[in-house]
Amino acid sequence: xxxxxxxxxxxxxxxxxxxxxxxxxxxxxxxxxxxxxxxxxxxxxxxxxxxxxxxxxxxxxxxxxxxxxxxxxxxxxxxxxxxxxxxxxxxxxxxxxxxxxxxxxxxxxxxxxxxxxxxxxxxxxxxxxxxxxxxxxxxxxxxxxxxxxxxxxxxxxxxxxxxxxxxxxxxxxxx
Amino acid sequence: xxxxxxxxxxxxxxxxxxxxxxxxxxxxxxxxxxxxxxxxxxxxxxxxxxxxxxxxxxxxxxxxxxxxxxxxxxxxxxxxxxxxxxxxxxxxxxxxxxxxxxxxxxxxxxxxxxxxxxxxxxxxxxxxxxxxxxxxxxxxxxxxxxxxxxxxxxxxxxxxxxxxxxxxxxxxxxxxxxxxxxxxxxxxxxxxxxxxxxxxxxxxxxxxxxxxxxxxxxxxxxxxxxxxxxxxxxxxxxxxxxxxxxxxxxxxxxxxxxxxxxxxxxxxxxxxxxxxxxxxxxxxxxxxxxxxxxxxxxxxxxxxxxxxxxxxxxxxxxxxxxxxxxxxxxxxxxxxxxxxxxxxxxxxxxxxxxxxxxxxxxxxxxxxxxxxxxxxxxxxxxxxxxxxxxxxxxxxxxxxxxxxxxxxxxxxxxxxxxxxxxxxxxxxxxxxxxxxxxxxxxxxxxxxxxxxxxxxxxxxxxxxxxxxxxxxxxxxxxxxxxxxxxxxxxxxxxxxxxxxxxxxxxxxxxxxxxxxxxxxxxxxxxxxxxxxxxxxxxxxxxxxxxxxxxxxxxxxxxxxxxxxxxxxxxxxxxxxxxxxxxxxxxxxxxxxxxxxxxxxxxxxxxxxxxxxxx
Numbered sequence: 001x002x003x004x005x006x007x008x009x010x011x012x013x014x015x016x017x018x019x020x021x022x023x024x025x026x027x028x029x030x031x032x033x034x035x036x037x038x039x040x041x042x043x044x045x046x047x048x049x050x051x052x053x054x055x056x057x058x059x060x061x062x063x064x065x066x067x068x069x070x071x072x073x074x075x076x077x078x079x080x081x082x083x084x085x086x087x088x089x090x091x092x093x094x095x096x097x098x099x100x101x102x103x104x105x106x107x108x109x110x111x112x113x114x115x116x117x118x119x120x121x122x123x124x125x126x127x128x129x130x131x132x133x134x135x136x137x138x139x140x141x142x143x144x145x146x147x148x149x150x151x152x153x154x155x156x157x158x159x160x161x162x163x164x165x166x167x168x169x170x171x172x173x174x175x
Numbered sequence: 176x177x178x179x180x181x182x183x184x185x186x187x188x189x190x191x192x193x194x195x196x197x198x199x200x201x202x203x204x205x206x207x208x209x210x211x212x213x214x215x216x217x218x219x220x221x222x223x224x225x226x227x228x229x230x231x232x233x234x235x236x237x238x239x240x241x242x243x244x245x246x247x248x249x250x251x252x253x254x255x256x257x258x259x260x261x262x263x264x265x266x267x268x269x270x271x272x273x274x275x276x277x278x279x280x281x282x283x284x285x286x287x288x289x290x291x292x293x294x295x296x297x298x299x300x301x302x303x304x305x306x307x308x309x310x311x312x313x314x315x316x317x318x319x320x321x322x323x324x325x326x327x328x329x330x331x332x333x334x335x336x337x338x339x340x341x342x343x344x345x346x347x348x349x350x351x352x353x354x355x356x357x358x359x360x361x362x363x364x365x366x367x368x369x370x371x372x373x374x375x376x377x378x379x380x381x382x383x384x385x386x387x388x389x390x391x392x393x394x395x396x397x398x399x400x401x402x403x404x405x406x407x408x409x410x411x412x413x414x415x416x417x418x419x420x421x422x423x424x425x426x427x428x429x430x431x432x433x434x435x436x437x438x439x440x441x442x443x444x445x446x447x448x449x450x451x452x453x454x455x456x457x458x459x460x461x462x463x464x465x466x467x468x469x470x471x472x473x474x475x476x477x478x479x480x481x482x483x484x485x486x487x488x489x490x491x492x493x494x495x496x497x498x499x500x501x502x503x504x505x506x507x508x509x510x511x512x513x514x515x516x517x518x519x520x521x522x523x524x525x526x527x528x529x530x531x532x533x534x535x536x537x538x539x540x541x542x543x544x545x546x547x548x549x550x551x552x553x554x555x556x557x558x559x560x561x562x563x564x565x566x567x568x569x570x571x572x573x574x575x576x577x578x579x580x581x582x583x584x585x586x587x588x589x590x591x592x593x594x595x596x597x598x599x600x601x602x603x604x605x606x607x608x609x610x611x612x613x614x615x616x617x618x619x620x621x622x623x624x625x626x627x628x629x630x631x632x633x634x635x636x637x638x639x640x641x642x643x644x645x646x647x648x649x650x651x652x653x654x655x656x657x658x659x660x661x662x663x664x665x666x667x668x669x670x671x672x673x674x675x676x677x678x679x680x681x682x683x684x685x686x687x688x689x690x691x692x693x694x695x696x697x698x699x700x701x702x703x704x705x706x707x708x709x710x711x712x713x714x715x716x717x718x719x720x721x722x723x724x725x726x727x728x729x730x731x732x733x734x735x736x737x738x739x740x741x742x743x744x745x746x747x748x749x750x751x752x753x754x755x756x757x758x759x760x761x762x763x764x765x766x767x768x769x770x771x772x773x774x775x776x777x778x779x780x781x782x783x784x785x786x787x788x789x
Contacts, residue, residue: 077300080341085341092378096382099539101543102540104543107337110336114336114338119336133543135540135543135544141536142533
């Protein structure tokens with residue numbers, strides 16, 4: 001009888017633990033486009049309890065370090081390629097950028113502005129206001145993907161007139 | 176004439192010989208291998224004698240290089256200065272940190288260095304001129320992250336202002352696998368996962384830690400000159416194809432990031448060789464190293480930012496916000512509710528529930544179409560700056576004290592000594608760790624009466640997270656206890672007291688001064704008759720901080736171990752005496768009953784805890 005109690009409680013404890021440990025992970029993105037970060041971001045994009053998982057201080061990201069790694073996605077030798085900086089940045093920060101564009105302000109949005117050559121705080125604020133005014137064009141629906149956002153951004157940026165002139169000529173020297 | 180001359184020459188020869196012998200005696204030839212070489216190649220003293228490197232992979236120049244530092248060094252020196260130009264260049268450009276070390280140590284001519292254009296181009300593109308140490312606060316929703324996390328950020332001076340988010344970070348962590356079986360959680364403790372460095376843009380780690388996990392970041396700008404930054408990068412490049420056996424307690428982010436810093440700036444001792452590596456302790460060592468930290472800054476988690484914004488809403492605005500979320504409809508929010516609309520949009524986006532996508536989109540569009548571009552943070556004063564992690568209590572503790580209790584109906588009292596390896600008591604003031612959380616690993620309490628000494632408890636682990644449940648944080652509370660404690664008549668007898676707890680907590684005030692926690696528990700304990708039984712029960716906790724220097728807890732637990740029932744009542748008080756000193760008083764009563772009371776064990780103790788880095 002005592003053994004039965006023990007087995008029952010141990011089974012409960014084990015079940016509880018495994019329920020936490022083996023919490024279903026979000027499905028991986030299929031046919032990912034752009035920089036190929038979708039899989040990584042989706043897999044980490046969980047605020048749930050993962051008590052015994054090693055994914056937080058662990059590396060899901062397989063981005064290598066070093067000079068001898070080849071070119072893939074948006075990176076070369078472990079560093080983001082110059083012409084892919086915007087694509088990479090938007091892919092990682094899609095959620096934040098959507099939120100900040102709607103508000104017309106935010107740190108990530110300022111970085112995106114600077115990546116478009118808007119160096120001064122005033123130019124960055126103008127860029128942020130411009131994204132807010134053009135929100136429906138940049139993010140036409142709730143299902144707009146990061147790559148589409150980049151595409152919409154670049155298309156509308158070409159037609160932004162005065163703002164583009166304000167930011168024109170400047171380049172991101174580190175790229 | 177020739178004979179005296181011959182004798183004189185012999186005499187001079189003998190003197191020279193003696194002189195050189197004496198010189199050799201006075202200045203013994205230094206060993207080839209030095210501490211820097213051992214650290215660079217992560218050699219550790221093996222328990223079998225000799226050395227063993229923690230580095231794994233195809234890295235060594237000699238077949239036994241992983242456990243023979245002298246042979247590896249000699250071969251490296253030979254190949255670095257080989258007459259074969261190809262071999263020389265190949266070795267030098269493959270082992271950039273070794274090359275830097277050897278040229279510094281032996282002052283070899285600069286013109287003997289082969290050009291390494293690939294590495295030069297990579298370093299130029301990275302453009303690092305400065306280094307920051309980043310500390311991510313402890314995260315108890317995930318046990319491996321509960322001690323905090325450290326990583327490095329390289330600053331490129333071209334990335335000014337908001338572009339600094341494009342700077343690169345170097346993160347050391349376990350490379351986990353997609354397949355997670357039942358032993359998955361143990362792998363990190365047993366060295367199963369390879370630990371590797373990864374290079375990641377800083378904004379990507381901000382997303383991980385600040386947004387997704389709700390962890391505050393603390394950024395410490397380090398006082399490293401250009402040569403030291405370069406040296407650090409050379410080590411990373413040299414070891415890019417290697418890995419370490421990742422051990423949660425010893426070979427982790429803290430040990431390896433500290434090793435990098437010690438290699439970059441020889442003479443630093445940041446505890447990389449300590450048997451246990453705790454990120455929060457490592458951070459404190461860095462801050463306490465004179466002149467190593469120039470400035471520091473704080474980056475609150477997105478959750479903290481949103482909580483601050485909610486706190487600034489008035490009652491009416493909060494009602495509107497709550498109503499919009501309940502009805503999943505933004506139509507009721509007028510343009511006049513500017514701040515509420517923006518905050519609602521942020522909250523809906525942050526919640527990231529798939530079923531809220533439409534609602535979040537609706538709110539975002541509403542915010543974008545408002546007449547004024549004023550976000551929720553505009554005109555708001557910055558939130559309060561929490562106490563920085565370096566000002567927290569150190570992890571290791573010694574606590575002398577006194578106690579009074581009963582054993583088999585007889586009153587006993589005496590002196591006690593508590594000790595703890597790491598890291599935080601439930602009632603200790605927190606810095607860099609979540610408030611009202613407990614994480615005790617490797618602790619014990621010894622008691623001494625006039626007649627004998629005994630262990631009151633030996634605790635392997637006591638973890639308790641009481642993160643409050645709210646719309647912003649879908650946390651649950653949980654706890655684990657692995658302990659053996661004095662049980663029965665024989666004071667030397669230790670019985671198991673193990674449990675797993677799961678439940679929920681709620682805060683009554685925004686400043687977290689009053690929290691209520693309820694937990695269901697499954698446990699295995701030793702009963703008064705010394706039988707060991709499993710049980711089920713529940714626990715209630717009330718946590719209150721009436722003053723900044725004083726925290727209290729009331730705890731009630733009841734569990735059934737058929738046919739017996741155990742009730743435990745605890746009252747605890749923790750008083751801050753000085754930066755690293757605390758006073759704890761603990762009263763507890765344990766009552767065992769079946770049809771009648773079988774045992775009643777009151778216990779009162781008082782301890783003064785001193786905290787330090789081990």
